[in-house]
Amino acid sequence: MDGQARRKKIIDIVRKSDKPVSGTFLANELNVSRQVVVTDVALIRANGVNIISTNRGYIINNSDSRCKRIIKSRHTDEQILDELFTIVDNGGCAENIIINHRYYNRLEAPLNVSSRREAKVFMEAIVSGKSKSLSSATSGYHYHVISADDEATLDIIENELKAKGYWLPLDDWISQ
Numbered sequence: 001m002d003g004q005a006r007r008k009k010i011i012d013i014v015r016k017s018d019k020p021v022s023g024t025f026l027a028n029e030l031n032v033s034r035q036v037v038v039t040d041v042a043l044i045r046a047n048g049v050n051i052i053s054t055n056r057g058y059i060i061n062n063s064d065s066r067c068k069r070i071i072k073s074r075h076t077d078e079q080i081l082d083e084l085f086t087i088v089d090n091g092g093c094a095e096n097i098i099i100n101h102r103y104y105n106r107l108e109a110p111l112n113v114s115s116r117r118e119a120k121v122f123m124e125a126i127v128s129g130k131s132k133s134l135s136s137a138t139s140g141y142h143y144h145v146i147s148a149d150d151e152a153t154l155d156i157i158e159n160e161l162k163a164k165g166y167w168l169p170l171d172d173w174i175s176q
Helices: 003-016 023-030 034-046 077-089 116-127 134-138 151-163
Strands: 051-054 057-060 067-074 093-101 105-113 141-148
Touching (some): 003 023, 003 034, 003 057, 023 034, 067 151, 077 105, 077 134, 093 134, 134 141
Antiparallel strands (some): 051 057, 093 105
16 A cells, blocks of 8 residues: 555544544554554645544544634734734734735745744744744735634634734725
């Protein structure tokens, strides 16, 4: 069985199970090592399947019922951490960043920042010079898809960003 077929089988086994499926069980079932299962699960995640490792085994979270909202924002690189803290401290996740570059058009990159720790790790890369912020290419203007458990939480995040002067009204470009 090739890797792609094996990963489909892992998804099928975990999805059909009413309880977490251990890596050992999957390894035995598929006649591979536990390390192969771990690698396959990482690849499954990278392809967008919300497979979660628990202390009892793997489960697939099908309840991606989080509310999402696109926001437009502008700030300096020095304010990035404050913007991200505002989002995560109020229960949100900055799923991505999108810019509208004059030459390259729409560019999007995943962030998936849902904690202060993740925000700090992201900023360390910017501050260290390993990378530049995407929004620096557009004078600080950018968009985020923000997710939260409910619309009320998204409202709180939006209001906090407005109070700090980061939030801007959306334009038509983002919906294209």
